[in-house]
Amino acid sequence: MFYTVIEQVVNGIVSGSVYAIVAVGMTMIFGVLRAINFAHGEYYMLGTFGAWFAIDYFDLPYPVAIVIGVVATALIAVVVGNLVMQRIVGAPAEAGVLATLGVALILQNTVILVFGGSYKFFSGGYIEPVTLFGFTLAEQRILIIIVGLIVFVGLELMVTYSRMGKAMRAVSQNIECCAVVGIDVRHIALWTFILGAGLAGLSGVLTAPVNVSVYGGMGELITFKTLPIIIMGGLGNVRGTFVAAMILGIAESLVATYVGLQFRDTVGFATLMLVLMWRPHGLFSAQARF
Amino acid sequence: MTIELSRRGFCIGTALIGLQSASSIAFARTEDGTVKLGLVAPMSGPNARYGAFSLRGAEMAAKEINAAGGVGGRKINVMPADSQGTPVEGVSATRRLIDQNQVDYIIGDVSSSVTLAMQPVVEDAGVLLLNAASSNPMITYKAGVGGFKWTFRNYPTDENRALIVLQYAAEKKGFTKYAVLSVDTDYGRAAIAFTKKYLPRFNSQILTEDYYKEGEVDFRSVLSKIRDSGAQAIIMYGNADSTPIVGRQMIEVGIAGKIPLIGNAEFNTASSIKAAPKALEGAIEAAAWLPAYDSPKSKAFVEKFIAEYGEAPNNHAYVHWETVHLLAKAIEQAQSIDREKVRAALSAIHYDSAVGEVTFDDHNQARLPMILLEIEHGKPAIKGAYSAEIDYPK
Numbered sequence: 001m002f003y004t005v006i007e008q009v010v011n012g013i014v015s016g017s018v019y020a021i022v023a024v025g026m027t028m029i030f031g032v033l034r035a036i037n038f039a040h041g042e043y044y045m046l047g048t049f050g051a052w053f054a055i056d057y058f059d060l061p062y063p064v065a066i067v068i069g070v071v072a073t074a075l076i077a078v079v080v081g082n083l084v085m086q087r088i089v090g091a092p093a094e095a096g097v098l099a100t101l102g103v104a105l106i107l108q109n110t111v112i113l114v115f116g117g118s119y120k121f122f123s124g125g126y127i128e129p130v131t132l133f134g135f136t137l138a139e140q141r142i143l144i145i146i147v148g149l150i151v152f153v154g155l156e157l158m159v160t161y162s163r164m165g166k167a168m169r170a171v172s173q174n175i176e177c178c179a180v181v182g183i184d185v186r187h188i189a190l191w192t193f194i195l196g197a198g199l200a201g202l203s204g205v206l207t208a209p210v211n212v213s214v215y216g217g218m219g220e221l222i223t224f225k226t227l228p229i230i231i232m233g234g235l236g237n238v239r240g241t242f243v244a245a246m247i248l249g250i251a252e253s254l255v256a257t258y259v260g261l262q263f264r265d266t267v268g269f270a271t272l273m274l275v276l277m278w279r280p281h282g283l284f285s286a287q288a289r290f
Numbered sequence: 291m292t293i294e295l296s297r298r299g300f301c302i303g304t305a306l307i308g309l310q311s312a313s314s315i316a317f318a319r320t321e322d323g324t325v326k327l328g329l330v331a332p333m334s335g336p337n338a339r340y341g342a343f344s345l346r347g348a349e350m351a352a353k354e355i356n357a358a359g360g361v362g363g364r365k366i367n368v369m370p371a372d373s374q375g376t377p378v379e380g381v382s383a384t385r386r387l388i389d390q391n392q393v394d395y396i397i398g399d400v401s402s403s404v405t406l407a408m409q410p411v412v413e414d415a416g417v418l419l420l421n422a423a424s425s426n427p428m429i430t431y432k433a434g435v436g437g438f439k440w441t442f443r444n445y446p447t448d449e450n451r452a453l454i455v456l457q458y459a460a461e462k463k464g465f466t467k468y469a470v471l472s473v474d475t476d477y478g479r480a481a482i483a484f485t486k487k488y489l490p491r492f493n494s495q496i497l498t499e500d501y502y503k504e505g506e507v508d509f510r511s512v513l514s515k516i517r518d519s520g521a522q523a524i525i526m527y528g529n530a531d532s533t534p535i536v537g538r539q540m541i542e543v544g545i546a547g548k549i550p551l552i553g554n555a556e557f558n559t560a561s562s563i564k565a566a567p568k569a570l571e572g573a574i575e576a577a578a579w580l581p582a583y584d585s586p587k588s589k590a591f592v593e594k595f596i597a598e599y600g601e602a603p604n605n606h607a608y609v610h611w612e613t614v615h616l617l618a619k620a621i622e623q624a625q626s627i628d629r630e631k632v633r634a635a636l637s638a639i640h641y642d643s644a645v646g647e648v649t650f651d652d653h654n655q656a657r658l659p660m661i662l663l664e665i666e667h668g669k670p671a672i673k674g675a676y677s678a679e680i681d682y683p684k
Contacts, residue, residue: 004518011510117338119531121561129542138542210542211507212535212565217335221505256511261500262474264508 007135008253014141016249017148021203022222023229023241024155025196031172031236032192035088035096039080039104040200040226041219047073047201048122048208048218049111055124062124066205073201074194076107081193086186090175104219112216125209140209147206151199152242159238168192172236225265228272232283240284247271324367325360325627327352327614328387328417330398330408332375336504336531340400340606344423345370346599347607348397351614361618362625368614369393373404375504380404381411388415394629395420397613400606402426402477409438418629418636420444422613423606425451426480430655431682442636442654444613446677448477448527451554451576452484454660454676458574459523459552460492462673467497469521471512471536472553473528474501481527481553497521504529509536513543523552523574530556530604537566547571558582558663558670559604573665579608579645582670583661588644608644616641616648645675653682 026040050072051065060068080103088096126139159165171178171188178185200222208214229248233240248268256264275283329348331341345368352366360366369391373380380399387393388411395418399405402424409432412419421429421443433441459465470485472478478501489495497519500512513536516524526536533555540546546569556562557573558580581592581602591611595603603611616639621627624635641648648656659677663670 004514007514008511011508011514015508112334116342117334118342119336119339121534121565123565127538127541129544136542136544141542207507210538212538213507213531215336215338218505253511256500256508257515261471261502261506261509261512264506265503 003134004257005254008257009250010135010137012250012253013246014137014144014249015252016246017145018203018207019225019229019249020242020245021148021151021206022200023226023233023245024152024238025199026226027230027233027236027238027241028168028172028192029085029196030230032168032189033085033089033096035085035091035093035100036227036230037193037196038097038100038223039107039219040100040196041221041223042104042107043073043077043197043200043219044204044222045111045216045219046076046107047204048214049115050201051124051205051208052120052122052214053115055122056120062126062209065124066202069205070198070201073204074198077194077197078190080107080197081190085193086190089186089189104223108216108219115216117216120214122208122212122214127209138210140206144206144210147202151202152238155238164188164191225268228268231272232275234282234284237282237284240282244283323364325364325395325621326391326393327366327368327617328384328391328393328396328398329368329370329610330373330380330383330387330396330404331370331400332404333370333372335374335376337375337400337529339531340423340529340604341370341372341375343604343607344397344400344610346595347603347610347612348614350595350598350607351611351618355615355618361621362627364627366614366618371398373399373401375399375401375404377403377407381407384408384411388412388417393417394627395617395632397422397610397617400424401475402429402480403475405429406476409433409441412440413438416440416629418442418633420613420617420636422609424477426476427484428476428480430653434650434654435652436682440633442650442656444616444648444656444658445609446578446658446660447655448481449484449487449681450660450677452481453488454576454662455525455552455554455574456485456488456492456494457676458576458662458673460494463523463574465522465552466492466494467520467522468494468552469516469519469524469549470496470499470501471509471516471524471526471528472501473532473555474503478527482525485525496525502528502532504532506532507535509539510543513539513545516549517543517545521549523550526551526553526555528553528555530559530562533557533559533562533570534565537562537569540569541566545569550574556604557665560602563665563668567668570665571668574662575664575670576660576662576676577605578658578660579605580661580663580670580672581608582663582672583645584672585644587642591644612643616643 029037047069051069054060054065054068129136167188229244233244252264252267255267331344333341352368356365371383373383397420400423405424419441425448427447427449550572552574557575563570620635624631659675662673
């Protein structure tokens, strides 16, 4: 009994790590651009497709495929960032919603057009189970947790110490003041967007071996999983997002076990509704951005 | 006043739309010398794979018939429409085929939920719907003497399947304790409902019951629950795309090779087995057809399909191929493309399919055997063909 609960919590931490890596990008993009990126799941999908393509067509090993997936996503993010995202800095909120929804549709359907609408089988990764303290866990899942931690520590260091990170923090706090003191806001916005999309791509590549199936519409689910997380975490709040992602991952895992798998997807939005009722600004303050 | 006006406008508008659609049914069906055959199938979305196979099967059959001079001198023109596997899109695809493409016959859909939604639409239009791949028993409970005169089904139902699978598992394997992990659709739910109907007959019970949404990727929590529940087998009615994921995660939680999958979710396709060979070993499945089925007609179909498309056909390719041929035979026997006459011909047909003779009962349901197979040493082994007469509720 106790063993099962612990095991489900560990499962939850794995899904929480995936959500966290995706959501942190989305929340940073919100912080800087003041726009919810409805195409975020699509970058997750692009990362997965990049890696799948590398493995399936060129027979490359999985570690190389990770790099290719992330680089491919980042390159597409450079294009989208220049054409679309930079322009919504300071634009009304609706512009951001429509623009990103449009980008989501274009990316999704382009992939379907090029690769077909069917499921693809992702053959890379490390799925052999290892036993740790009596729990069995695939190597890939351990990798996901480790990468999740590295990403968050890295981001924390970047926004605290690096010049770019400090500028990102500044822009997320006050765009006008940044413009006044000579920070190139559009430049910062572009780089934040590329970083966020790249992280979504990374998380796609990391989860592909355990999710196995790859298809054009796979990003939608991720966007809708991520939305409650970033709202719960306080829009733009990086640490809050990490905690919210873990809470959601563990809650989903426990609900899937003790209530029923079919109720898993309701957890996010049910929690979100409760949070919005009691704490409209999210569990963590939006003021404490980054 | 303004409200009054707009209400009147609305009434006139509605009446005009009504007239328009009435006239299109009465006059618009023009003859262009072909047999227009709509094919509603998921061409995109999570079930797109099925749609692609369905279309290839149907197109191959149409090509064969046309090459042999067509049916009654007419060529068959297959018109695909995408249902995305959802009832909403399926209904609008059906409407498009009927209203815009003016089809006389429709084959569709792979998904039971979609077929159930299409039934009243074709009934209103008086277009013949031949279902070739969905297995929810309700489809033919409601057809023929059940009410929907225009729906036929050339596919076994989940009721047969549930009974046959359960019987084999109990008698040959000695299983009595099961866990359920099925897709949360009309297909998955109904298959389990019928399994429950027959459980007492085999002194068996279900210990845990879970349904997954299509596109679900994380089964670990449920699989570890199943591992601790003491179940001897997992009853899974689902789609082929989830099978490799479930298989891989069974390896992760350490139940691969210990608790087999039984039911139907394309356990026998090479790609599913390749994804998780250890987990699929011992899987038991009842299928309408499979490529390894040993009959001359079936073997010839497989060979031709591989030559044409470069990959082995699946169940859906076969049933759609066979159903187009079945329809062509009915048209030939009716000696007309008049829908009423073709419908009558279909009711009385004796068609020689690759798995046996096809006849329809008074619910327009084909009487068909199912093939039972078990995965042994990474390959599907056929354990026999079983059929069961359906027990319609009175």
